[in-house]
Amino acid sequence: MGEGYNGGLASCDKQMVDAGRVAILERLKNSGVGDLAPHILREVIYSPPTWQKMYNLQYGAAFGLSHDLLQLAYFRPDVAHPSIRGLYFVGASTRPGNGVPLVLMGAKITGNRIIEDHHRGALSSSTI
DSSP: OBBBOOOOOOHHHHHHHHHHHHHHHHHHHHHTSSSOGGGGGBBBOOOOHHHHHOOOOOOGGTTTTTSSGGGGGGGGHHHHHHSSOOOOSTTTTTTSSHHHHHHHHHHHHHHHHHHHHHHHHHTTTTTT
């Protein structure tokens, strides 16, 4: 199935990836998209070791900070950088946390914070 399979996966993980690929391609085929398998020229698999190597994520976690008590909810980093004016963050590793609903809420919170800072005069064209 194409080239580009990333190593670093245990054989049981490779079996899981292969089974997932078959299931997804079959579902797409059955939904009317057609048989995509012959059209796949290259496949790249991102495994936990890949994430760890690429992004220096502890234990290869793809969703940001770990979930110990001091990295949950209020203890996650604020949406605004504490010392770099005009630098804001949004995503799973900031407040309120991970998961699509929370990340979307975080995007709204960050957007509101930027607007508030702009209205307070905390942002100027020289800081952006």
